Amino acid sequence: MTQFQSIVRPEKGLIGSEVFSQELYELELERVFGKSWLFVGHDSMIPNKHDYVTHYMGEEPVIVLRDSKGAVRVFLNKCRHRGNALCLYDRGNAQSFTCSYHGWTFTDGDLTGIPYYKKAYLEELDMNEWGLIEAPRIDTCGGLIFACWDANVMPLDDFLNEGKWYLENFLLQEEMGGLEVLPGPQRYIMPINWKLLAENFAGDDYHFVSTHASVGQALSAGQDNRIAVTPGAVRENTHDFSVVTGYRNGVPHGFLELKCGPGPLDQDLNQAKSMSKEAVEWVTERHRRLQERMSAFDSNPHSFHAGNIFPNLALIGAGSALYGKGLICHHPRGPNKTEVWMWCAIEKSAPEEVKERQRFVLLQRQAAAGMVAPDDHENFQRISENLHSPESRKWPLHYGMALGHDDDDPRPTELRNDRQWPGHLIPQYSEVIQREFYRYWNTLMTADGHE
Amino acid sequence: MRDFWKAQVEIERFLSLEARLLEQNRFDEWIDLFTDDVHYVMPVRESVEPAATGGAAAHSTGFALFDDDKRSLELRARRIETGLAHAEIPLSVTQRLITNVLVEDSDVAGEYMVGSNFLVYQERRGRHSHTFIGSRRDRFVMVGQKWKIDYREISLAQTVMPATISIFF
Numbered sequence: 001m002t003q004f005q006s007i008v009r010p011e012k013g014l015i016g017s018e019v020f021s022q023e024l025y026e027l028e029l030e031r032v033f034g035k036s037w038l039f040v041g042h043d044s045m046i047p048n049k050h051d052y053v054t055h056y057m058g059e060e061p062v063i064v065l066r067d068s069k070g071a072v073r074v075f076l077n078k079c080r081h082r083g084n085a086l087c088l089y090d091r092g093n094a095q096s097f098t099c100s101y102h103g104w105t106f107t108d109g110d111l112t113g114i115p116y117y118k119k120a121y122l123e124e125l126d127m128n129e130w131g132l133i134e135a136p137r138i139d140t141c142g143g144l145i146f147a148c149w150d151a152n153v154m155p156l157d158d159f160l161n162e163g164k165w166y167l168e169n170f171l172l173q174e175e176m177g178g179l180e181v182l183p184g185p186q187r188y189i190m191p192i193n194w195k196l197l198a199e200n201f202a203g204d205d206y207h208f209v210s211t212h213a214s215v216g217q218a219l220s221a222g223q224d225n226r227i228a229v230t231p232g233a234v235r236e237n238t239h240d241f242s243v244v245t246g247y248r249n250g251v252p253h254g255f256l257e258l259k260c261g262p263g264p265l266d267q268d269l270n271q272a273k274s275m276s277k278e279a280v281e282w283v284t285e286r287h288r289r290l291q292e293r294m295s296a297f298d299s300n301p302h303s304f305h306a307g308n309i310f311p312n313l314a315l316i317g318a319g320s321a322l323y324g325k326g327l328i329c330h331h332p333r334g335p336n337k338t339e340v341w342m343w344c345a346i347e348k349s350a351p352e353e354v355k356e357r358q359r360f361v362l363l364q365r366q367a368a369a370g371m372v373a374p375d376d377h378e379n380f381q382r383i384s385e386n387l388h389s390p391e392s393r394k395w396p397l398h399y400g401m402a403l404g405h406d407d408d409d410p411r412p413t414e415l416r417n418d419r420q421w422p423g424h425l426i427p428q429y430s431e432v433i434q435r436e437f438y439r440y441w442n443t444l445m446t447a448d449g450h451e
Numbered sequence: 452m453r454d455f456w457k458a459q460v461e462i463e464r465f466l467s468l469e470a471r472l473l474e475q476n477r478f479d480e481w482i483d484l485f486t487d488d489v490h491y492v493m494p495v496r497e498s499v500e501p502a503a504t505g506g507a508a509a510h511s512t513g514f515a516l517f518d519d520d521k522r523s524l525e526l527r528a529r530r531i532e533t534g535l536a537h538a539e540i541p542l543s544v545t546q547r548l549i550t551n552v553l554v555e556d557s558d559v560a561g562e563y564m565v566g567s568n569f570l571v572y573q574e575r576r577g578r579h580s581h582t583f584i585g586s587r588r589d590r591f592v593m594v595g596q597k598w599k600i601d602y603r604e605i606s607l608a609q610t611v612m613p614a615t616i617s618i619f620f
Contacts, residue, residue, distance in 0.1 A: 092500025139468040184495035184513035191579075211537065218530035224522040328516060344514040359514065364523060369493065369516040369616035371530050374538035377615040381579060 008442040010435035014083075017387045019438070020193040024445070025335040027297020032311055032444050033058030035150045036251075037159045039329055040064045040074055040314035042181045042345065043143040045091065046078040053091040056146060056331045062135070062140025063087050063097070064145065072140070074147040075132040082354040086132075091183070108131050113413050141201045142172030143179060146328075157163055162245040162422035163253035163309060169293055169320045170303040171325060176286055177349035179325060182359065186342045186368040192380035193387075194332040195441070200376070201315065202308030203329070204252030205242060206401070211379060215371050226248075226357070227364045227371075229271060230257075230305060238263030239299070240428040241410055244436045247424035252440045254433035255423075256320055257305035259411075260415065264302040268321045271357075276353045283321045294366075299418040306366075310440065322354065324362030342367060374411045399438070401431040452532035454561075459554040462565055462591055465598050470547040473619055478528035481619065482521065486594060486601040491524060493517040493605040493620070516616065517605065524619075531617075544574040545618055556592060565589045572619055581613040587620065 007016030018024065031032050038057045041064045045053050052065040054077055058394065061077040077087050079099035085173065086097045096107040103205070105113030109132040117123055135147040139156035141164060146156055157164060172178060190197060200207070219228050238261035245253045272279040297387050305319030312330040317323035325345040333339045344392050346355045366372045386392050410427040426432045465484070472481040485491070493516040519527075533541045551568040561565045571583045585607040589600045 004521075087500075088498070089500040090497040093499055182514045184497050184515075186514060186612075187610060188615055214530045214533045214536035216535045218526055221527045221533075224526045226523070227526075282528070307553075328612060341513075360518060360523075361516055363518060364526075367516075367611060370468060371527060371536075373614040374617035375536060378537045378540075378575070378617075385578070391583045392457055 007013045007396070008438050008445075009153055009396070009398065010439045010442075013398060013403045014396040015399050016235060016396045017393045017436055019195065019441075020335050020387050022335045023330070025193070026399075027439075027450075028334065029058050031447065031450065032441060033332065034062075035148075035153065035155060035444055035447070037137070037139075037146040037310050038157055038311075039144060039309065039327070041142065041145045041180065042327065042343070043072075043145065044179065044181045045183075046072065048093065049097055050093045051091075052085055052087065052094060054089065055341075057135070057149065057165075058332055060149075061085065061149075063132075063362070064147075065321065068095075068241065069108075072138060072145055072235065072384070073109060073137055074135040075106075075139050075333075076134075076213075079104055079106075079341050080111065080130045080132065082410075083379075122145070125324050142168055142174050144172070159251050160253070160309070161204065161250050162243075163251075163255070163307075165422040166253075166255050166262065166307070167309075169290070171315060173286075173347060175289060176347060178347075179345040180326065180348045181345045183345050184384065186340075187367045188340050190330075190338040190340050190377060190380055191336060191384050192338060193335055193384075194330045194338045195437075196380060196383065197338055198308050198312055199434045200253070200436050201256075201306050202310075202437055203256065203259070205240075205256045206429045206431075206442045207379075211375050212372055213377065215365070218371070220436055226271070228324050229267060229361055239415065241421075242426050242428060242430055242433060243304075243313075243421060243423040244433040245423040246427060246440070247412060250440075251310050252433065253307065253309050253438035254437070255304035255307040257424075257428070258303035258421070259301040259305075259319065261302075262300065264319060270343065272354075273359065275353055276351070278358075279354050282349070282351055297419050297421075299415045301421065310437070317358075317362055320361075321350075323360060324358035324360075325366075326362055326366055336387070340368075340409050369409055370384050399431050399434050401419045401429070403429070406432045406435070452519045455547065455554070455556070458563055458591070459552075460597060462554050462563065466549045466565075466567055470576075474547060476531075476542050478531065478619075479546060482524055482528060484600060485521060485524070485603075486599045487521055489521050489524075489599075489601050489603070491517055491519040491605075492601045493607065496607060496610045498610070527619075538615070538619070541576065543618055546572045549568050550584075552571075554591075559601055561593055563591045565591055569620065571618070571620065573614075583612070583620070584608045585618075585620070 007018045040055045041053050046066045052063050055062050055064050063075045063077045065073050067073050076088050081104050084099050084101040096105050098105045103115040111127045111130045136151040137148040241258045243255045268283050272283040303319045307315040314328040316326035326342045329341045331339040344359050348359045411424050484562045485508040497512050528538050548570040550565050557564045559578045566588055574580045588604045590602040591598050592601050
């Protein structure tokens with residue numbers, strides 16, 4: 001019996017808190033983050049040649065560069081000579097990068113300059129051998145850039161599997177002009193293991209009522225309803241589901257609050273009416289195009305609200321035309337520490353007033369100083385305090401909601417004849433996604449005969 | 452000149468009293484220190500190459516941490532007062548040091564631009580603490596017989612914040 005078989009038991013709805021230990025943290029940096037496609041940016045962050053952003057892949061610092069030929073490339077942010085950090089900025093435009101220690105210079109990743117090459121190196125060093133370390137795989141999906149350190153990883157399309165349908169239809173909205181990522185990510189520490197954030201965004205609709213009750217109550221008591229854009233108030237005739245992709249044998253991406261019915265549009269239109277005629281027209285046109293794409297379905301599918309692309313790209317705000325799209329990268333920083341980088345993406349085709357509103361709603365809600373994320377922070381802090389003491393860690397955590405019903409069709413009778421959505425549809429409140437998350441995590445951790 | 456020094460003394464006292472209101476979680480009285488059309492903003496800090504831009508840019512066109520008006524500040528206060536906002540259960544203990552208060556003339560007579568530095572220590576449940584450090588730029592205007600703030604820009608020194616934010620600055 002391997003240690004993993006005893007601590008990761010999704011089929012019993014039990015996960016041991018050892019999955020949050022220092023020992024496994026170090027292993028998962030290689031086995032999970034080293035083997036998965038990771039989000040490293042969006043096309044709109046680096047529109048021109050020589051534009052770059054710095055980012056992290058797990059704990060690896062990288063430069064995401066649009067090179068002199070216009071191709072996007074990802075390099076370890078590390079000089080090949082003595083390993084000094086090469087690029088010091090969050091973003092910028094640079095023809096080349098020069099190390100501050102001895103002055104080695106790299107252009108498009110190639111080593112192109114060595115001070116005293118003749119006097120010190122006698123021109124004998126093969127400069128072709130000492131270019132920057134480059135991520136061997138890079139690909140994009142609707143402007144989202146992903147990279148992977150494993151040359152043998154499956155293609156990005158296979159990795160995203162049915163999740164691609166949800167991204168393309170509900171988040172990226174390419175036929176509406178796509179997304180534009182605003183400069184300046186919020187960056188903050190969450191005092192918790194990255195997996196608890198991933199499983200929360202991927203699959204935890206269950207926590208909203210208890211964790212985030214204050215927002216709804218404040219909205220109903222207050223005068224300002226500009227951020228009331230999740231369709232809680234319009235539940236009538238609206239159905240709510242979740243979906244997990246790669247069910248039982250693939251990569252588990254989770255999407256929450258998949259809506260069917262007129263509720264979400266009604267909510268957006270009510271908001272838009274309080275803004276302007278232009279806003280109403282844009283929301284209406286956006287919805288018309290969505291309906292056109294969804295014409296094969298009778299059940300009036302709308303969008304998802306939150307989600308997680310395995311392992312650490314979380315998404316928020318796709319459920320409303322007036323909610324900025326949060327692209328949230330959960331960078332692991334230790335067994336009990338995650339550095340969150342959160343960008344706001346707005347919809348390019350939206351009128352200026354709507355773009356402003358999207359940004360406003362996102363920063364007021366699921367954001368570093370918003371009215372949602374700080375309550376998650378507090379719960380996660382309390383969990384972290386309880387993970388590692390000897391008695392405490394003996395007891396596994398409960399992931400057993402409705403265990404044994406994972407394959408039940410959650411749709412009410414009137415929707416049963418409609419076409420099935422891609423992926424595995426599950427009820428709004430469910431822990432199937434979390435169980436699938438740890439099932440796949442376990443697969444990665446034990447791949448290649450690891451124990 | 453006498454008006455200027457009078458304003459300096461009054462505004463220093465205003466900022467100390469403001470800090471005390473926040474330390475005592477008296478949110479409505481705190482919000483009353485702002486004009487009805489206040490703009491309360493905390494930009495995101497990032498460093499951008501080339502360094503000629505200063506290296507540390509705050510982007511009004513980019514994302515932000517706060518970009519509030521009076522209505523949204525009131526909603527934030529109402530949320531904490533529901534007693535259901537876990538980030539503030541129990542209420543944080545904060546201690547606020549406000550220093551380097553510099554009152555400067557603005558373009559409008561009788562209005563002043565006021566710079567101040569702050570160090571805000573936040574204690575959670577006697578177990579955890581965070582320190583936020585930064586500066587503010589306020590515009591003080593006279594409404595009736597009282598000073599009010601109609602613009603506040605908060606610049607955190609920290610790029611990666613030590614925690615999410617459930618308090619005011």
